[in-house]
Amino acid sequence: MKRARRLAAEQAHSCGPTSRYRGSTATVSLSDMTQARLPAHLEVGGIIRAVQAEGGFATVMAKGERDAGTLMVICCENGTNLRAYERMPQADGTRAWSLSREQDIENPQEFIDFCEKRRQQDSDLWIVELDIANAERFIGMLHRTT
Template structure:
C-alpha cells in the first residue's frame, strides 16, 4: 500500500498562508506542476537575499531543505538554468525572519 503525500500545490499554499499569518510575505514566483513539482524556496529577510533552498528527500521517508545555487550575484542565472531543465519547478519567495527554518518547519 502506498502512503498518501501532500502535493506541491498544497505545500506551496501552506507555506504562503503560514508566512502571511506570521507577518511575513510569501509569493509564488513560478508555479510548477501542482502534483509533484520540485519546490525551491528563495529566502529573504527584510528584502535582503539570504539563500536558495530546495526541498529534497532525506532518504529516510522524510524531507529536508538543502542549500542550492550560488551566491546572490549568480542567483538569477542559476534559477533560469533550473527552470529550463525542469519546467515543473516551483519557486517561492519567502521574506520572514529565520526564513530557512520557517520553510523547513512548514514543508518538510
C-alpha cells in the same frame, strides 16, 4: 402500514467485517500514509499563508506542476541575503531540505541566473520566495549563521 414500518426498521447493508457486503479489500498501511506526498499546490499555499500570518511576504515566482511538482524555496530578509533551498533525495529514500545556493553579495546576478537555469531544467519546479526573518523555519530548517 405494518409493512412500511418493518422495512424502515431493517438494517442497512454494511461493509463491516461480519457483513456479506464487503467493501474494498485494499488497505493502506500507516507507513505508506506517512510516505505519501502532499500535492505541491497545497504545500505552496500553506507555506505562503503561514508566512503572511506571521507578517512576512511570500510569493510564487514560478508555478510548476500542480500535484507532483518539485519545490524550491528562496529565503530572504528585506530582499537581501537570498538562499535557495530544495528537497534532495537522501540515501534512505527520504527527501530532505538542503541549501542549493546562497547569493553572492558581489555578484547578485549569479543567484538570479541559477534560479532561471533551474526553472529551465525542470518545468515542474515551483519557485516560492519567503521574505521574513528566519524564513527557514517555514520549511523546517534552522537558520544558519555564518
